[in-house]
Amino acid sequence: MATGRPYDPALARPDPPAPPQNHLVSKNATNSLEDLLRNAEDDNESQHTQDATSRPPAPTDPHDLPLPASRPPSPQRPQGDRMVDPGQLGPRITEQASPPLYGEILKNAGNVLEHIKNGSVGKDSRHGRISITYYDYFDNLISDPTHIDDSANVAALYHVSEDVQQRLIFVEDLSKPTIDKLGETFSINPEFFEEHLLNSGYAGGKYDSPPARNWSTASFKKSYVSFRWIRPVYRLPTYFSSSDLDDLLDGSTTHFTRGKSVTTEILTNIFRLEWGLWTDPTKTVRMKRVCGLEERVSIWRKKLIGQNTEIVIVLLDPLPEISEMHQYWAPIGFQGQNGETDDDDDVSYHSSLIEEEPQRVRDQRSLAKSLDWLIGRERRKSDKHEKNREVLNTVIIEQIASRQAVSADLDRVFWTSQSVTDLEGRLKETKSTKSEICDALRMNRGPLSLSKPLFQLINQDTMTLLNQLRQVLDEIDIEMLDDAKMEDRLGLWRQIINRAQRELPELRSSLEPFIEFLIGLHPLSSSMELAAMRFELTQDIHEVWKNIDHIIDRLQRTSGSLTSNMGLLDSRRSIDEAHAVARLTELAFIFVPLSFAASVFGMQIEPFADPVPLSNFFIVAIVVTSFAYLMRMTMRSHWLIDLKATVRHDVRGYAARNGQPVQPGTLPMLLVFRSIATRLGTSIARTCKWAAKRTSSAAEKLWALLGFIISFVLLNGVASGIPLAVLWTCELDSNIQDAVSIAIVLIVIVLVGVPFWFRSKPKFRNALPDFIMDRVRQAPLWVRMTSIYLILTATFIVVPLALVWTRPLATGIKTGLTVGVVMVVILVMLIITLLGTLGRKSFDTFARHT
Structure with a gap:
């Protein structure tokens, strides 16, 4: 905490600041737009990207926040800073009492910059949660972290006490309120947020955004840097595939199985693409597989006007977290002989469904069932509707290797199961980049620079990625000798190699300027310490470059070897086709003479003794020709081509969701029929559900209207049925039978009907008269x-x-x-x-x- 004074929400709002340019920029009037651009160059920043993720820490009470210090009056600016006079920018810019809303800033920027107008920064997010954690650097220590989860408290970040040298602000999973509040408070360039949101899934299934180097302002000096790297992880099994990603980002997807429906939703705003690092095409979304998760960190820095305090804002990505709601068609358990729910038979009840469920879902269900047993069976019996529904929130990645240094005595760690479990937990502990950095800052109470923990994470992820690429290239070098495997996996191998050849050089070129920017964020003023840290990081960078160059050379060799084997495979295939054509040519010497003889001798037969009319020949010829030409037009029509493409896309999506491998160029007809049957069955089930719901609603309304009359007639009929049956089976006079029948009916009505009348609710017995009277009044x-x-x-x-x-x-x-x-x-x-x-x-x- 920066200070020990309690936080007053009334003081969270900053004093009316100057226009946005005056928050964090220097002052001195200029006479042209070139001076304004040169003023932007005075802040030594750069321009690359990358981010990390973290679950939001436990938010603190706003009353625990420090009391913000008042903004010091600064009528005189430091001589090193220059302030551009707004009057020099044009007649439309005038002095304002307070900065405009950030939406207006985005609108103004969109009028000039296409990447802001068509980008994601001005669009709404899936949720409006705010997750901000900040630290204050003093002379020789760092404050405790302070968490903000309310947009009303964001403005308080601007107020910093005079003894604070640097305020380090971590923002995880950008949202629309976070962008607006931070941008308005610190007058941040919208490109800072837009570059961080590139290809993030923030604005839906749009992953083809042009890179920031193609922007019209790419050559400008900027007050931020953005860096992207690849984090190798295990991708856990899920119910959605890449073909469902567009629908998933726009809302949710529902997958139907034989026993349940699974509705998947994304719980984060940022949900970046993954890079598949598996070489076997038979692996599907239902299997645990290695992939590279894109992460990005964006850092913005400025100094407060009239103070030596520097504001540093770090944008990080969250862990990819989803929510799965499993809705079962029938209860999970069933009633046993003693009337108790036998949850152990859940496995036998869903034996056909176990093969379709990922192991992750089964493990979570077992844990939930154990907790439910500890709570008690009576609670589970009380709510039958909730028994048919399960909601599982999970992070869909798992760490391959620890991102922090792990020390263990391998000679003794395997002695006990507890030590093995602890080691496994440390190796597979999956935490976001924000959590890793906050842990490093918490462990070191001194003035630890952001560059050390962040570069350590990037370095560890890069080394793990290079090791995975080495393993992938080893598998490709071995399996390319098998022609069958090469035909099946050639497309996947080329994708991996092509992606690696694009990613690694970009990572290598962007690493050095990013580290230079990080070194400039060091809160220490000692030049010796800065030089020592620069030397240490430079050595680490050269080591990373050396490994990247080695993998790039290995990729080139593997790509050349793969191209050579492809040429050999094509040559062998051409030779086989030539042999097949030669065999067919030999067969032609036998079948062509036989066909000629058959055509000659076939015309000298009895059925052709009486020739048919010539008109019959023309009719048959026209019909056959028209039919053949119509089939040709149909096969080449656009609607049939689109229909086949749609069916092919649906079938591949069905195969991906059900864990069935499909070759790139073939689709089995059985799989096509199963996909169509599944879609048809889903439509029939929805129709039946709708009809049952409508029928049930109509029956309830009819029973509410005529229920009393039906119950009254049935009750009296049942009560008088036996006496009337005995009476009319006796041989008596018909008049006597009529009289006795009337008496029996009256007695039953008095003994049964009248009590039923009085015991029934007035609303129930008066439903029909009330309905008639309402219609009469209307x-x-x-x-x-x-x-x-x-x-x-x-x-x-x-x-x-x-x-x-x-x-x-x-x-x-x-x-x-x-x-x-x-x-x-x-x-x-x-x-x-x-x-x-x-x-x-x-x-x-x-x-x-x-």
Whole structure:
């Protein structure tokens, strides 16, 4: 910690600073844009890239942050610094009370620079988390680390006490809030963030960004450096392949198996590509394999105006972390004979699925199951829905070799299992670059320079990469003698060699300027110590160059040997094809004469005695020719070519996800049919799930509406079924049976139906009447009146007429009774209408008087 005073959030905001140029730049008026560019050259910086990763350390309470010191007034600038007068830049730039928002700075930069306009720095990130750790360097010591995870506290980084020589700020996994807050606080060039985000997957599946050396500002002196290197690691098995990477970066991907679906999401903003270092094409995403993970570190430095404090911002990459949600179609366990869940049968239940699951997932599930057993079975029984879902968060890489020096007595370390486990943990400990650097700073409380721990990590990763390349080249030299393996693995070998021939010279050329920039960050003022550190790092750099040059020479020899073997293989293949053609030519001397004889003697047969009409010949010829030409057009049509390309891409993606090796130029038909069947089965399953959901929803609504009536009828029917069955099987008079049946029904309704009525919930038994009344209230007045008239007509006309005309009466009597009923109903309706009209008028009169 820089100071011991408590942190006040109200003081986290800096005083209204000058325009962005005034934060970290010197002052003296100039008369042209050339002077402004020369002013930028006064800061001795360079321009390369590379980064590392770390899980964010435990954040501290904002109240534990040090009280920032007030910005010292500095009306007079040091003579060595120059400040460009904003009025000299043009009529549009004027003095501001505070710097503009960083979004406006990005917009202004995008109007001039295409790589900012089309880059990633102005785009939104997948998450807005902030992970910042900073240290303060004093005369002979370094402060404890302070963590910031709230954007409101970023502005406090600008306030530094006067005794601080350097503030070292580590930023892991850039996000949109982090870029905006840091850029606005320190007026950072947007190119600093953009160069760090090149080919990072920050803005989706875009890994073809042009390098920074192609920018229009590449020749300018800049206040930052960016460096990229390759970190050899083991790539752990996953459910997604390279073909799914675009969808994964844009959101998530879902992989369906026979027993579950696995939804994969990326938990970091930066997710860089990997460099495959395996030579066997049969290895798939379901296997553990060696790869090179791209890492980048970007360092920016400036001095605060009026102070000797230097601000150093270090951007690092996180470890590639993903989240996998395993959704099972059925519970993991099943009920045993004693009613308890037998989780041990999980393996037998998913025996068909074990082959498709990576070992990493099975290990994590075993650990989760053990923790669940410690918690207790009752908790697992209480939530059946969560039993079918597992969420696994994991880092998908594992360290090949330790990035730090490991000392162990190999003569005694293998005596006990505990010491072996400790050694394995130290060798395979996978930590991000930020964690490694913070650990080194914590172990050395003195003024340790950033150059030592960072260069140590880069040096160790580079040496491990060179060792892996030596192993790969040894395998290629041995396996290229086997023609079958060479045909299968030639494309993969060429990719590895071509990538290594591009990466190693770039790493070699960019290492020295990056180290020179790091040496300039040393907080010590002793020239002897700086010279000693420079000499030590120079020796290490020359050692790294020597090993890189050796591998580059080895790559050239292997590439030449591979080209020679390819030529021999092609020559041998041409000779085999020539022998095959010669054998076919010999067969032609036998089959061509036989074909000629068969054609001559074949025309002198009985079926051709009566010749067919000439029109039949033209019809058959036109039909056959049209069909053949139509097939030719179809085979060469663009939609069929696109369809085949789409099917081929889907089949290869299916093979990659299911761990089935596929040769580069062939696709087995069985694999094509399985891919189509899988896609069709997935569509059918989704359709059935949608239909079941809709049906279930409709059934629930119907039951909520008619459930009481159905339950009432079924309950009374079941209760009265047995007595009525006994009654109607007895030989009794039909009138007696009818009377007794009515009595039984009434008794059952009183004894069963009435209690059921009172015990049921009002909302349940009144669902249908409430529904009808709601519809009646919503209906217009004329619809309700018409319904009332129809109901009255059916009650007072149809029913009496039905009773009259179903009785054995004379026709005249039926007619008279019909006329009488109609007249009575009409009279009653007129009376009701008049009474309703008079009553409404009386009510209106009364309301008017009152």
